[in-house]
Amino acid sequence: AQxxxxxxxxxxxxxxxxxxxRCNYSSSVSxxxxxxxxxxxxxxxxxLKYLSGSTxxxxxxxxxxxxxxxxxxxxxxxxxxxISDTAEYFCAVSTRNTPLVFGxxxxxxxxx
Amino acid sequence: xxxxxQKPSRDICQRGTSLTIQCQVDSQVTMMFWYxxxxxxxxxxxxxxxxxxxxxxxxxxxxxxxxxxxxxxTFSTLTVSNLSPEDSSIYLCSVGQxxxxxxxxxxxxxxx
Numbered sequence: 001a002q003x004x005x006x007x008x009x010x011x012x013x014x015x016x017x018x019x020x021x022r023c024n025y026s027s028s029v030s031x032x033x034x035x036x037x038x039x040x041x042x043x044x045x046x047x048l049k050y051l052s053g054s055t056x057x058x059x060x061x062x063x064x065x066x067x068x069x070x071x072x073x074x075x076x077x078x079x080x081x082x083i084s085d086t087a088e089y090f091c092a093v094s095t096r097n098t099p100l101v102f103g104x105x106x107x108x109x110x111x112x
Numbered sequence: 113x114x115x116x117x118q119k120p121s122r123d124i125c126q127r128g129t130s131l132t133i134q135c136q137v138d139s140q141v142t143m144m145f146w147y148x149x150x151x152x153x154x155x156x157x158x159x160x161x162x163x164x165x166x167x168x169x170x171x172x173x174x175x176x177x178x179x180x181x182x183x184x185x186t187f188s189t190l191t192v193s194n195l196s197p198e199d200s201s202i203y204l205c206s207v208g209q210x211x212x213x214x215x216x217x218x219x220x221x222x223x224x
Contacts, residue, residue: 032212043216100208103154
């Protein structure tokens with residue numbers, strides 16, 4: 001079975017600073033990896049996904065993530081954050097024809 | 113990708129009663145899943161809804177409490193029965209396709 005570990009439950013960062021949200025996964029087979037964002041009192045929105053191909057994945061709102069198979073990681077990065085990026089971020093993993101398994105989430109707080 | 117209509121969007125229910133949540137998909141999908149998101153928590157998989165057969169439940173979730181129907185490839189219901197305040201959560205349906213996963217907008221349940 002797959003599992004996901006999000007190493008940081010909360011990440012405070014100043015506006016216009018870079019940010020990295022860490023995600024590690026565990027699986028014995030090839031995986032698909034996802035990052036979702038959830039703004040306060042709203043539903044889930046897909047930021048980006050890795051299914052195959054290039055290990056550097058670009059998503060919406062200036063976010064990107066890099067799939068590192070040797071380190072079993074899929075860290076999310078943004079070079080310059082905005083106040084509007086304050087939200088909960090979830091990393092998730094699946095394999096072929098299986099449901100998504102979510103990490104516990106990282107609360108990103110952007111400080112003016 | 114598929115579009116999901118989930119109803120109701122929110123409800124307030126008395127303890128001891130039941131709530132049935134519906135998800136309608138605009139295309140036929142094989143994989144359909146139900147998740148729970150408790151306040152301040154991540155998403156936890158309740159079950160996989162199988163068309164024409166009994167749902168497959170995750171550890172900690174039982175059919176008597178969370179009966180699921182999946183009469184065809186575009187529709188599913190989740191019932192949360194014998195409600196208690198601990199059932200207050202957001203419930204989401206999701207479908208899996210080759211391009212990724214889509215989520216319903218969620219049902220916010222409050223049990224009083």
